[in-house]
Structure formats: structure tokens, C-alpha cells
Amino acid sequence: MLRIGGTALPVVGRARMYVCGITPYDTTHLGHAATFVWADVAGRVLRHLGVEVESCRNVTDVDDVLDAAAARAGERADSFAAVQQFRFDRDMAALGVRRPVHEPRAHNHVGQVVTLAAALLEGGHAYEREGTVFFRGAGTPERAGVPAEVARELAVEFGHLHDERADHPDDVPVWRAARPGEPAWPSPWGSGRPGWHAECAAMALTVLGASVDLHVGGEDLRFPHHAYESAMAEAVTGVRPFARSWMHVGTVRVGGEKMAKSAGNLVLVSDLLEGHPAAALRLLLVDRPWDRPWDFEHAALDTAAARLERLYAAAARGVGDGHSAAADAVSAALLADLDVPGALAVAEEAGGAAARLALSVLGLA
Template sequence: MGLRIFNTLSGAVEPFRPAEQGPVRIYVCGVTPYADAHIGHARPAVVFDVVRRWLERRGYRVHLVQNFTDIDDKIIARAAEVSEDPARLAERYIGRYLEAMDALGVRRADAYPRVTGHVSEIIQMVAGLEKKGYAYRSNGDVYFDVSRFEPYGRLSRRSVAELRAGARVEVDEKKDDPADFALWKAARPGEPAWESPWGPGRPGWHIECSAMSLKYCGSPLDIHGGGADLIFPHHENEIAQSEGYTGTSPFVRWWMHVGLVNLHAEKMSKSLGNVVEVAALLRSYRPEAIRLYLLNAHYRRPIDFDTAHLRAAEQAVERLENAVARLEHLREAVARGLAQPARESADNDSLVAGARRALERMSSALDDDFNTAEALGVVFEWTRGLNTALAGGSPPPTAALEAALEVYGEVRDVLGVLPPEAETSLEPEMRALVEAREAARRRRDWTTADRIRDQLAERGIVLEDTPQGVRWKRRERVRP
């Protein structure tokens, strides 16, 4: 079976088939850069990073676009607070966001369009909607008339009548109907503004994603994603605007929504003030552990943030790393003639077969709506079997060694829960200490050997004595 993806619009997992022969076009709603990114922002970034990596591994070309909402009320407010130009403030936080995501091993998107760079496209779209009768003017604002778009509410499964009944919709006398939403907002004094057919103003929140996704991904685009909190109203409104404007449907083939990150069973968000920033987390935890924590649950499920989960993930990553280190150490021992690989045997054939099976099972897990949790389960299960097979300490035949390493290569390349490259180098000074300890051990000078071992430990180098000689690893993270 091929790749299947859950579609919010249909509420079901559907076989994935891109619209055209070209690259798979993905548009992900990014952030409003007025503060530092928190773990709730990191989750969709990491999830869509895995989505694109898996699509590529499956042989698709991918065109990934993520926007920045670089002009809105909160940016203006924040800029006023710190007396900074709103555009500069936004650009500063965009830089910090990208830095944090880079650190998490999130590959860069192909484009990061900003609202402020696309005002003319937005104006054109609003004008088009007005011409087609989907929009109306009111005191310099322009609103989308929800009643004109019949399928309104399909994505979020609610009706316009329900929305009115909800009583949580703010009554605004500028709107014909409380469910209508702004396409263009008239400028207030002192705010950044652009000239438009409706006078000076700025884009409403939702229109940017319609305009930019249309420009960069065309219509229909294959996958449009974001956090689950964007389903309504943001994505619902995007559909109304985009389909109203182009006159074609669907605007998006697959809607993918990532579950929220809660803190103490409450949604994490800047407005609630209960955020855990990515940058702060990166000071205490390795990026691989943060990714593993995020990928250990299915992407649609809400997860809870807790440092205990990060500590557990940290241990889990280490288990994987140990297996890789063991394999690489054996490979090196063979290369340097310190050990003889075993001859081909039934046991080793089964090692090769086991590696192939692990790869296949990982693949079908990821094909099943990107079930990274199951894929990780497969990896750990395979790891235990591998460790048992390697328990004797003598290297398996080269083919088995390479097959085993290939599994971890996949874990590293697709899930990114292993460091990009094995840390195979040690500073010369440290290497000298390791060698000095080995010399001391050979002359059975345990006092000296133990002293050097302690010295190294203080510098974050932990030693393991194995039948093939000493092995070292770093252990320097602080765990609060």
C-alpha cells in the first residue's frame, strides 16, 4: 500500500495522490513573529520536516512554502512597547525563529514569503472578491460576506447559524453579519499602512495565506498544513476566499493539522503566557531528544509538555546512539585489523533479513499517515534484537554490519532523531588522555588509570571498556 494521509476536510485517511506530475506542493502556516518560538511552534515545524523528508524518500519532489505573518495587531503593539519599527521587529524575530528551527534540525523551506512583500497580490485578490460580489466595503474596511459562500463551514464542521448562536462572536456594527471577516482593515493613525482602492490600510489576517499560497503553490495545492487551532477560522476563511476568488474547488487537496502542545493540560500559547521557549529547551536538551519527544506520539494527537518526557527522550536517543557507536566501533576494529569479522552464517543472514524487515516496517508505518511513533517502536525493537546478536562482541560479516548501519541511516535521515554525523573525532588533548589511561591499564597501574578516567569524566567524556578496546562518548548535557 502506498502513502495515506488523513484529510481534515473528509475526516478520513485517504490514499495520497498529488495533483500534478511536478513537485508535491506544500504550504504550511508559519508564525506571527513578535516573540520567541515556543515548543508549540516547534511541533508543526518538525512534523512537516518529517513529512517532506518522507515524501522525498518516497521519490517525490517537494516544494515547501511557509509564510510569516509579519504585520498584525500584536506586532504593532509589541513594536510600540519597545519603540521599534514593526517591520524590523518582525524581521528580528523571524531570524530567531529560523535559528531555533535550524538548531532542531528542521530543513529550510523552499520559500518563506512575508505579508509585507505581497500586499499588491493581496489587494488584487480582495478587489477580485469584491468584483465577484463576495466582499463589501464598510468604513474603509472590506469584509468577506460569508453568506455568499455556500460551503462555508465544511472544513471545521460548523454552520454559519451555529456561529451566530455561539454568542462568542464579537458583534461589530461594521459587519453585516457577525460571522463575516475582514479582508482589508482601514489604517488607524500611526499604524503601518498601504495605499489601496479602499484607502490606506493593511491586509486582514486570513487573506495573506490565500494570496501567497496561490502565488507559490498554485491551485489546487497538494497539502496545506498548520496547527489544529488554525482549522477555524483561519483555514475555513482561506477556503472561502481562495475558492471564491479562483472559482475553482478544491483549493487544497489535503488539509493536515498538527495536534497542540499543552502545558499542564492547558493549551500553550503566548496569550496565555504559559510558553516554554525552544531556545531555552535547547540549552538543556539535545535537538534529537526534542525531536524524539515530538515524534513519539502521532502528529494529530495533542501532547503534554513535561521535562520528564524530554529526559525520557534523551535516554532513548542515547540507546540508539549506543547501538550505532557499537556498530561503528566494530567496523573500525575490523578495518584496523583488530578483529576478524565472523564468517557468513545463518545467524548473520537473519541479521541482514532483520534489517531489511525493520526498514520495511518503518516504511509502512510512515506510509500510514506518518505514524512516527510506530516507526520509532520498530527501530527500538530492532535495536534490542541487534544488541542481542552483537552480544558476543565479535563483529558480524561486513554485509550484516552495513545492513544494520543502514537502518540507523534511515532513522537519521527521515526522523532526525540521531545526530547528523557520528562524532568520531576527539580533541587531541583528550585522545592523549585516553591513550595514557590505556597505557596505565596495560601496566596494571589502576590508580593512574582511574584518575585519568575521572579527569575525562569531568570534561564530559565517558569511557567504556570493550573487548575491542576502549570506546568513548560525550555526556555533557545538563538535565534540569
């Protein structure tokens, strides 16, 4: 049985995994890659157990930040997003990340967001003010384990300034009235567009149903995004918890600062792949605890490449050997909260079947 974050995740036959995907405007930097490679590893470990993984990774192509980036580039938002999506898909393929079973795009699920907003209104979980439908979010930060002051700071960081029309500071838009000149869609409350958290809630509910077994995303999305996404889903369905298990992948930093376009410190996967094997980059991303933040240094890629060669050499030992106790130890480490460093330590020392198993399950072969 797989354990994630110290919590057992028993599944029978099929696991529903929702991966919080990209907003296609600055792809693909190493922070993106870390999240999606770890999601791929989780899926591979589940399949190693004989579980069918129904994966869903969304594309947030209705977003204010995307619109602004496209405007700066002098392009239509949909054309700009398509180019960024192509680059992202190319980078994921190079890193050995399996394509998800489902890849919903926000612009195709605007109608589902309208349905979500209407259901929340009907259930008393939302209210409408001047064409904007607000989710009643009081208590959401506390349930997510975030103190009120920290919640306000994080909301500002993500551009969620308090709307004076809202009844409570923790209320957020499910549907937002359109501003002049921005893409908008019709709704019972007038022309508008989906709220960010509502997009993911609507896509996850539409594709995977009322709950998911494993939800994967960056640590920086724990609040407000995942907290409100799950709160909206639980409010509309009555099913709790929305996600049985969470993987909040540790933030990638440069010089101690979170990698972000706004910080001007992006490290692009495409640039790194020009001078290093893709498998070495993948190894660098996963040879660590998945939930801890870490600092990227270029020299670490050479170290990862050298270790990869040692693992290949170890795998070549005893080619005719069958399964071994060391291979069982590799499996046990991966099931214990995706302990990749522990699995690789066994694989490198034992070699043979253990090393081949580790390389195969981790997508490094």
C-alpha cells in the same frame, strides 16, 4: 503512497506544501516548534518516496498583535519582527528543520491582497463598506464542521469581533480600513491593511498556485484562519478543494492549558536547548500521533534523550547490512499517517538498517 489523516495523498513527481508560519513576536515556543518539525517530517517522508517537495512557509509580519508587541518593546514593528525572525531561524536550524523553498512575507504581498480583494468584489464574493472589503463568509463555519456558537467563541478568541458594518456575522475583512497611527498601504478603497486570512490566501496563491497538495498548521488555526483562507482561495479561483490534504498538528499544553503568550506559560525552544540535545527535543516532538494534543513535562526530555541513545545503539548493529524487511516496515509505518511511534518501535527492536533508515528520514541522525 503517503496517507495523511486517513486520506491517501497520491502525488506524481512534485508536492506543493504550504506551512502556516509564524507571526514574529513570541518566537520560538514549543507549540511553534511542534508544527514546523512535523511539517519537516512530512516533507522528509515525501522526499523518501522520491517526490520533489516545493515548500512554502509564510511570515505574517503585518498583524495587529505584532504591532502591539513592538509598541510595548518601544521598537518599530519591522525591526522587532526581524529580530524575532532571526531567533526563529536559529531555533529551526538547531532542530534540523529544512528551510522552505519559499518564505513569503506578508508586507511584500500587500499588493496581492489588494488584487485578491478586487477579484472577490468582481465575482460577488465580497463587498465594500467605508474602506473595508468584507468577504461573504456565510456558511464557512458549517463547511469547516464548526457549529455556529463555537465559531463565534473562536472568533472572539482570535480577536475577530463582529463589525456592525458587515452584512452577516460570518463576514470577515479581506482588506481593512486603516486606524489612526497604524501602518497602512494605499488601495482603491482608501488607506488600509490586509486581513489576516487574506494574507495567507494571497501568499499561497501567489507562490504555489490555485491549490496545494498538503497544508500544515496548528490545530488551533483550523478555524477561523484556515477555514477562511481556503474559502477565499476557492471563491477567487473556482478550484476546489484548495488543499488536497490537511495536517492540523495537535496543540502543546502545559498543565492542561494551551501554550500561549496570553496564558503566560510559554516554553521556549532556546531555553530547552541549553540543557538538552536538539535531537532529543525533536524526538520528543514527533514520538506521538501528530494530530493529538499533549502536555509538555520537562522529565519527558530526559526520557526522549535516553530513547535516542538506544536508537543510536540499535543503528550501530549490523553496520554492513543492506536493506531489510524491517526497514520496509519502518517505511510502511511512516507512510501510514506518519506513524512515528510505530516506525521507531520497529527500528529499536530490529536495529541495523531499519534503525538507520528511521533516524535518517526523521532527521534524528
